[in-house]
Amino acid sequence: MISEQAWADAELIWDFHQMHHEPRPCSVAIGLGSHDLSVADTTVDLYQRGMAPLIVFTGATSPTTRAKMPRGEAVHYRERALELGVPHEHVLVEPNARNTGENIRFVRTLLEGAGRPVESVLLVSKPYEERRAYATARKLWPEVEVISASTPMTLTEYVDSIGDPKLVIDMLVGALQRLQLYPGQGFMVHLPVPDPVLAAYQRLCNEGFTSRLVAAPAL
The missing domain is CATH 3.40.50.620 (HUPs)
Incomplete structure (x- = not known):
């Protein structure tokens, strides 16, 4: 749920x-x-x-x-x-x-x-x-x-097309993580992420929507 x-x-x-x-x-x-x-x-x-x-x-x-x-x-x-x-x-x-x-x-x-x-x-x-x-x-x-x-559609419509709300949210979270990681690896340009979006991302990670995350590079 x-x-x-x-x-x-x-x-x-x-x-x-x-x-x-x-x-x-x-x-x-x-x-x-x-x-x-x-x-x-x-x-x-x-x-x-x-x-x-x-x-x-x-x-x-x-x-x-x-x-x-x-x-x-x-x-x-x-x-x-x-x-x-x-x-x-x-x-x-x-x-x-x-x-x-x-x-x-x-x-x-x-x-x-x-x-x-x-x-x-x-x-x-x-x-x-x-x-x-x-x-x-x-x-x-x-x-x-x-x-x-992209195809104009709401999140609800997309979830209905996939049939798995958790998987879809996991994919949203994974895509946002890559936006933050990949510029430092030379894969894409940096695009700023607003604080409310980062806060939403962190809450979803804390709730376990993490199956599509990639391992961050070691420092």
């Missing part, structure tokens, strides 16, 4: 993880692979609204996607885009990335090799990964403008 305070803290962190950017036309839309096909759907929706002339899906497989997406996350995303009517020549696949840093670096290399100039990127992820993806892209591709996007 999730307490009222824990749910309020989770909603605060859920909102913070989203960048609240207004989508606008960009050079390319990049869909970050995951278990969630709605990322592909949202990327296609943005493409069909004229927000990008080209889509790149990026992602291999992970322990959580291997059974559901045996051909790889990016490949399944592309198949979904083709089902939704995107011409095949407008969808590229980067099938090797296994983390967000590789997503960005490998897509950058792919587009440079294809001779596609990129001034701006529409970066599509799960809602609670917007800020982490943005911070990673700003570190690894600093010369492009990054606009973040």
Whole structure:
């Protein structure tokens, strides 16, 4: 049972993880692979609204996607885009990335090799990964403008889609921990975290929402 305070803290962190950017036309839309096909759907929706002339899906497989997406996350995303009517020549696949840093670096290399100039990127992820993806892209591709996007939904709607409220809150907490740890490891730029969000994070950690935390580096 999730307490009222824990749910309020989770909603605060859920909102913070989203960048609240207004989508606008960009050079390319990049869909970050995951278990969630709605990322592909949202990327296609943005493409069909004229927000990008080209889509790149990026992602291999992970322990959580291997059974559901045996051909790889990016490949399944592309198949979904083709089902939704995107011409095949407008969808590229980067099938090797296994983390967000590789997503960005490998897509950058792919587009440079294809001779596609990129001034701006529409970066599509799960809602609670917007800020982490943005911070990673700003570190690894600093010369492009990054606009973040995800499927518009509430925390309640996302929990209902996953079916496991504790797991979702664990993921929110884990993503926030990485925002604090990874800049020091050179993986992303530093983005400040407001004190109320840090306090919510600490309360949730104290309540045991910790399964998605990573070990902090030794000092």
